[in-house]
Amino acid sequence: MNPIRTSFLQRLGPQLVRGLFASLLLVLIAGCGGGVGSGGTGTYAAGPITGFGSIIVNGVRFDESSAVVLDDDDATRSRSELKLGMTVEVDSDAIRSDTSGRMATASRVRFGSAIVGPVAGVNVAAGTVSVLGQTVKIAVDTVFDERITGGLAGLGVGQVVEVYALYDAANARYNATRVEPRSTPAQWTLRGPVAAVDPVAHTLKVGGALFNYATATGVPSDLAVASIVRLRLNTTADAGGRYAVASFGAGLRNPGDRDEGELEGLITGFVSSVSFQVNGLAVDAASASFPAGKTGLRLGARVDVKGTLRAGVLVATSVAVETEASVDDRGFEIHGAIATVDAAARTFTLRGQIIGWTRSDLVLEGGSLADIAVGRVVEVNARPNADRTRLDATKIQFEH
Numbered sequence: 001m002n003p004i005r006t007s008f009l010q011r012l013g014p015q016l017v018r019g020l021f022a023s024l025l026l027v028l029i030a031g032c033g034g035g036v037g038s039g040g041t042g043t044y045a046a047g048p049i050t051g052f053g054s055i056i057v058n059g060v061r062f063d064e065s066s067a068v069v070l071d072d073d074d075a076t077r078s079r080s081e082l083k084l085g086m087t088v089e090v091d092s093d094a095i096r097s098d099t100s101g102r103m104a105t106a107s108r109v110r111f112g113s114a115i116v117g118p119v120a121g122v123n124v125a126a127g128t129v130s131v132l133g134q135t136v137k138i139a140v141d142t143v144f145d146e147r148i149t150g151g152l153a154g155l156g157v158g159q160v161v162e163v164y165a166l167y168d169a170a171n172a173r174y175n176a177t178r179v180e181p182r183s184t185p186a187q188w189t190l191r192g193p194v195a196a197v198d199p200v201a202h203t204l205k206v207g208g209a210l211f212n213y214a215t216a217t218g219v220p221s222d223l224a225v226a227s228i229v230r231l232r233l234n235t236t237a238d239a240g241g242r243y244a245v246a247s248f249g250a251g252l253r254n255p256g257d258r259d260e261g262e263l264e265g266l267i268t269g270f271v272s273s274v275s276f277q278v279n280g281l282a283v284d285a286a287s288a289s290f291p292a293g294k295t296g297l298r299l300g301a302r303v304d305v306k307g308t309l310r311a312g313v314l315v316a317t318s319v320a321v322e323t324e325a326s327v328d329d330r331g332f333e334i335h336g337a338i339a340t341v342d343a344a345a346r347t348f349t350l351r352g353q354i355i356g357w358t359r360s361d362l363v364l365e366g367g368s369l370a371d372i373a374v375g376r377v378v379e380v381n382a383r384p385n386a387d388r389t390r391l392d393a394t395k396i397q398f399e400h
Helices: 003-012 014-030 324-330
Strands: 044-051 056-059 060-063 068-071 085-092 096-098 101-111 115-123 129-133 135-146 161-167 174-180 188-198 203-206 210-214 228-233 243-249 258-272 275-278 281-284 302-310 315-322 332-337 341-344 347-350 354-355 363-365 376-382 392-396
Touching: 044 060, 056 085, 085 161, 129 161, 129 324, 135 161, 135 324, 135 376, 161 258, 315 376, 341 392
Parallel strands: 044 258, 044 332, 060 101, 068 101, 135 174, 210 243, 281 315, 354 392, 363 392
Antiparallel strands: 044 056, 044 085, 056 060, 085 101, 096 101, 115 129, 115 161, 115 188, 129 135, 161 174, 188 203, 188 228, 203 210, 228 243, 258 275, 258 302, 275 281, 302 315, 332 376, 341 347, 347 354, 376 392
């Protein structure tokens, strides 16, 4: 490549260069008769699970009863393994709307965590935990598995955890959506953007940690700063405290062309209010509406983006900035038949989730507390309790 051109691209930075290439792809597609409304069919949605009945992602109820459920390694898993706060990718038919909301039928659900590794430190006051050299922030929508007694305060150094999270590029940390205990696996895993790479020393940096990939398999040919990588790490650190990369997995999958695409996540690359990345996926918002305005649209902002997927770019029709308050207000929603009741603890289980009825502002519709019984079908709106190991209902609606 011409050295002057190379220098120019380097000054632009990888995020802007990717944005320019994404725009060029859109121009080429349009010139070939493509664009919005043509190409792939169906829906692709990605984000944390915020409810059950069908699984709820980005406010859409996806009926997963006949869907294939996979993990990051393409292994088939059970529907029962899907939990609140897990980050998932959903393939479905077209989204339909009626008075009860938005819904679709899922054909495939893939879940994947950001980190699996041992706890190195806990800062309860700051609301953070350190795992594999990464800072994990406990956020307003973080759910702790009930097996972690006491939530964040119950974590101990050396305990192995699995963290589902959204990467906050503005603060170089992970905002956890779910934390659960793990038995010690054969390898640790880490997914995130590359902050620095040295192809001579065969080292790369993710977050605040340096990793050696000299003997790794599956090294991406396009490994570079801002690449999203998934690292499988040897469980023993070297003398310098570095973990060696055993192999690379799929960091970011191309969802393909879709008539509908929906993303909920954090802006991981920002060029402008109409050109950015969400969870590593390029977004072209040049023709999008911004229902809540553009205030707060920046690197690290949480957004809900709707549009059409073309050539690896989400061509947005709507971009909504989500604040911490709006995420907290939304809470979680679960629909189903009550499985067990603990009257003494004032809790019941619904879709495998422990739910309490202890809040003073609890609203009951279509019944009373006396109607909380095994087998009773209810729809519950809830928020995490103080230690985030269970949900406390804000509304229980009894169905007849």
